[in-house]
Amino acid sequence: MSEKLTARGQATRDRIVTAAAQLMFERGVAGTSTPDVRDAAGVSSSQIYHYFADKNALTMAVIEALSTFVLDRQRELLRDLTSVDGLRDWRDFIVRLQRDSGCQGGCPLGSLSSELADHDPIARKALADGFDQWQLTIRDGLRNLVDRGVLRPDTDPEYLSQAFMAALQGGLLLTQAQHSTVALEAGLTAMIERVETHRT
Amino acid sequence: MSEKLTARGQATRDRIVTAAAQLMFERGVAGTSTPDVRDAAGVSSSQIYHYFADKNALTMAVIEALSTFVLDRQRELLRDLTSVDGLRDWRDFIVRLQRDSGCQGGCPLGSLSSELADHDPIARKALADGFDQWQLTIRDGLRNLVDRGVLRPDTDPEYLSQAFMAALQGGLLLTQAQHSTVALEAGLTAMIERVETHRT
DNA sequence: GGAAAAATGGATTTGACAATCCAGTTTTAC
DNA sequence: GTAAAACTGGATTGTCAAATCCATTTTTCC
Numbered sequence: 332m333s334e335k336l337t338a339r340g341q342a343t344r345d346r347i348v349t350a351a352a353q354l355m356f357e358r359g360v361a362g363t364s365t366p367d368v369r370d371a372a373g374v375s376s377s378q379i380y381h382y383f384a385d386k387n388a389l390t391m392a393v394i395e396a397l398s399t400f401v402l403d404r405q406r407e408l409l410r411d412l413t414s415v416d417g418l419r420d421w422r423d424f425i426v427r428l429q430r431d432s433g434c435q436g437g438c439p440l441g442s443l444s445s446e447l448a449d450h451d452p453i454a455r456k457a458l459a460d461g462f463d464q465w466q467l468t469i470r471d472g473l474r475n476l477v478d479r480g481v482l483r484p485d486t487d488p489e490y491l492s493q494a495f496m497a498a499l500q501g502g503l504l505l506t507q508a509q510h511s512t513v514a515l516e517a518g519l520t521a522m523i524e525r526v527e528t529h530r531t
Numbered sequence: 532m533s534e535k536l537t538a539r540g541q542a543t544r545d546r547i548v549t550a551a552a553q554l555m556f557e558r559g560v561a562g563t564s565t566p567d568v569r570d571a572a573g574v575s576s577s578q579i580y581h582y583f584a585d586k587n588a589l590t591m592a593v594i595e596a597l598s599t600f601v602l603d604r605q606r607e608l609l610r611d612l613t614s615v616d617g618l619r620d621w622r623d624f625i626v627r628l629q630r631d632s633g634c635q636g637g638c639p640l641g642s643l644s645s646e647l648a649d650h651d652p653i654a655r656k657a658l659a660d661g662f663d664q665w666q667l668t669i670r671d672g673l674r675n676l677v678d679r680g681v682l683r684p685d686t687d688p689e690y691l692s693q694a695f696m697a698a699l700q701g702g703l704l705l706t707q708a709q710h711s712t713v714a715l716e717a718g719l720t721a722m723i724e725r726v727e728t729h730r731t
Numbered sequence: 732g733g734a735a736a737a738a739t740g741g742a743t744t745t746g747a748c749a750a751t752c753c754a755g756t757t758t759t760a761c
Numbered sequence: 762g763t764a765a766a767a768c769t770g771g772a773t774t775g776t777c778a779a780a781t782c783c784a785t786t787t788t789t790c791c
Contacts, residue, residue, distance in 0.1 A: 337758060337767065339768075340758095359561065359645075359646055362650070364749085365750085366749095375769065375770045375771060376750080376751090376772095377751085377753095377769070378768080378769065378770085380749090380750065381767090381768070385749075385750075386750090437645055437648070441645060444708040445637055445641060445642045445645045445704060445707065446642075446646060448635075448637070449635050458708050459708050459710070462708055462709060463709075490721075491721065493713055493717035493718070494714070494720070494721035494722075496714050496718075497699075497702040497705060497714045497715060497719075498697045498718055498722075500700070500704050501696065501697035501703075501704065501718070502697040502701065503701075504641055504645060504700050504701065504704060505696060505697060507648045507649065508640075508655060508659050509659045509663075510655075513693055514694070515697060517693035518694045518696075518701070519697075520694070521690075521691065521694035521722060524725060525721050525722075537787090537789075538788095539737090540737065540788095543739090564777080564778055564779085565779065565780085566778070574739080575739060575740045575741060576740085576742095576779095577738090577740070577780095577781085577782085577783095578738080578739065580779090580780065580781075585779080585780075
């Protein structure tokens with residue numbers, strides 16, 4: 332973990348994590364073998380075990396990478412939210428992303444969660460942290476709307492953001508299972524309508 | 532598939548499916564080996580391959596079994612819905628179920644979906660069918676409320692039931708990841724409040 | 732009651748996977 | 762420039778899983 336890394340070493344490590352993240356997202360952790368990662372990253376077996384203690388450690392690095400990847404793409408849309416229409420833009424962005432990927436994959440964090448949560452406590456914690464950050468981003472977006480007077484002061488951003496997360500994750504899961512964004516759109520739209528009952 | 536089954540054969544087959552369903556729900560499909568199933572069901576290796584062509588066929592039987600298991604427990608609560616409070620009872624039932632299981636496991640269909648949807652088209656279809664049935668059950672419950680005059684005629688049960696499914700599945704996923712039913716309760720409660728905007 | 736079909740037990744084969752080893756090369760830092 | 766540390770390549774080992782085989786027992790049904 333704390334050994335020195337040369338520029339080349341860092342690059343190799345990054346290539347491994349990137350390849351592993353891609354594969355684990357597509358096929359799941361169990362469905363991704365270290366030989367798969369080795370080939371995809373263009374490294375040799377020993378490289379993987381030079382940079383990571385075992386497959387578990389690699390998986391944790393992948394969770395880390397996927398968490399920041401997912402959040403970075405949304406923070407801009409949710410920060411500086413100035414109207415309820417901003418929520419609709421965010422919804423449309425997510426729906427488009429799913430359509431563009433052929434309704435496959437679902438949510439990187441969601442997929443790994445249902446695979447790892449029950450039997451890997453450390454991974455579960457890391458994934459829960461990812462979800463927390465996501466929910467806080469939504470909450471702050473809603474708070475923004477309250478501060479700006481778009482929503483009434485009796486609005487509960489904490490509660491509503493939790494509800495948004497549920498609709499979002501479920502929508503993504505169902506998109507993957509049904510090859511259709513109907514449930515995702517319905518879930519997010521209904522939540523937005525729920526928020527609108529607090530409009531000034 | 533269509534060979535004759537004696538009473539004993541049927542019982543053995545059932546034992547295999549039940550054991551496999553339990554294990555696959557707990558550890559995922561990839562995390563469940565046929566030796567695991569063999570031991571849990573108390574049969575020999577050849578039995579499994581006597582009743583199922585391969586692990587894939589067994590997995591399909593498990594999906595079937597889990598689908599009916601999940602739906603049977605909810606149909607009573609959603610059929611004969613006479614008030615919005617009935618939806619709250621349904622929500623409380625689901626939340627209690629999750630709490631009783633220590634917030635583990637999530638939804639059997641949801642777990643299998645995120646694992647299988649992307650690389651097993653046949654399993655994906657079977658799981659999508661399970662979700663469809665579930666959604667239709669909710670839709671019919673809402674229709675019931677419209678027919679009884681509890682909800683206004685402009686209510687769209689199809690749309691709202693899709694949204695319910697999203698909140699439900701996401702809530703179950705997050706329960707598993709966060710070891711807390713907060714998001715599940717928030718998602719379902721917000722949806723119920725959304726439905727209440729259609730009250731007469 | 733006896734032949735055919737169904738069911739069972741367990742050993743066995745084949746392949747893939749996680750992880751290790753060791754020998755060689757490149758980079759760093761003094 | 763040279764020694765130590767970092768990095769790389771690929772062969773190798775031990776384990777476990779999916780699936781098959783074959784020999785034996787039990788049930789069915791006429």
